[in-house]
Amino acid sequence: MxxxxxxxxxxxxxxxxxxxxxxxxxxxxxxxxxxxxxxxxxxxxxxxxxxxxxxxxxxxxxxxxxxxxxxxxxxxxxxxxxxxxxxxxxxxxxxxxxxxxRGRFTHQVERIAIDDSRIVASNRGAMLIFCAEGNFDLKSDSGIAQMGLHDCLVMSGEAQFSLELIGKGIAYKVLIMDINVENQ
Missing domain, CATH: 2.60.120.10 (Jelly Rolls)
Structure with a gap:
């Protein structure tokens, strides 16, 4: 667009x-x-x-x-x-x-170098994992997703959760938080 x-x-x-x-x-x-x-x-x-x-x-x-x-x-x-x-x-x-x-949501963006295995955690709200370089597997309690160049996985929920990134590459972890939700 x-x-x-x-x-x-x-x-x-x-x-x-x-x-x-x-x-x-x-x-x-x-x-x-x-x-x-x-x-x-x-x-x-x-x-x-x-x-x-x-x-x-x-x-x-x-x-x-x-x-x-x-x-x-x-x-x-x-x-x-x-x-x-x-x-x-x-x-x-x-x-x-x-x-x-502004005033409704806030966000954090982190560049993550993956060399073998990395654990990433979420807050309540949305978490996105964007593959910027390389290939890696994204392992969660519900299974494994294979991530390639510019793939993006979007997850959201009321509970905190963690994922394991396995492989080699560069990922961006994006957390989106609703500022009106208490105890994020």
Whole structure:
């Protein structure tokens, strides 16, 4: 789908509620290809975290403060309604975007290097595991799922749970929490 500002294309991975649009979602996960320098779309009342999946990286200027993002850097959180301009370091990138509606939901994004086995735990709410590099198995009480490049598994529930990631690769763990639910 086209970017909100018309400057590129995004691939939506998950959105809540299910029938929401880019104007009224509670939370949204997507990837985007950035081929040119320029402004990011403005999303009023939204908090955003950006991670570089492919390419050499970008310099993101958020209200005059520059941050360099590459495949190796930690995910970068910022207000999506702040003035933000991207400058590519050396060519096109693909990024992972996580966005939540401020005052209703919050999120955490963690880059995880998997070399053999890693345990990841959730809070109450939604947890997404996104495969950024390599291949790995995702083992839970209900079975095993094989994850390949850009596969994403979305899980949610009222209880906390844990998963084992087995193999080699890079994953992003995304936690989405409803701030109105007590004792997350």
């Amino acid at each position: 086209p970017w909100k500002n018309g400057g590129g294309v995004t691939v939506e991975i998950a959105i809540s509620p299910e029938n929401a649009s880019v104007d009224n979602f509670d939370w949204r996960i997507s990837t985007a290809t950035v081929a040119n320098d320029g402004p990011f779309s403005v999303f009023n009342g939204i908090d955003r975290t950006l991670s570089v999946l492919e390419g050499n990286g970008i310099v993101l200027d958020v209200e005059g403060v520059e941050t360099t993002l590459t495949r190796e850097t930690a995910p970068f959180a910022f207000a999506a309604d702040a003035s933000s301009v991207a400058r590519l370091i050396d060519g096109t990138i693909t990024d992972l975007n996580v966005m939540t509606r």
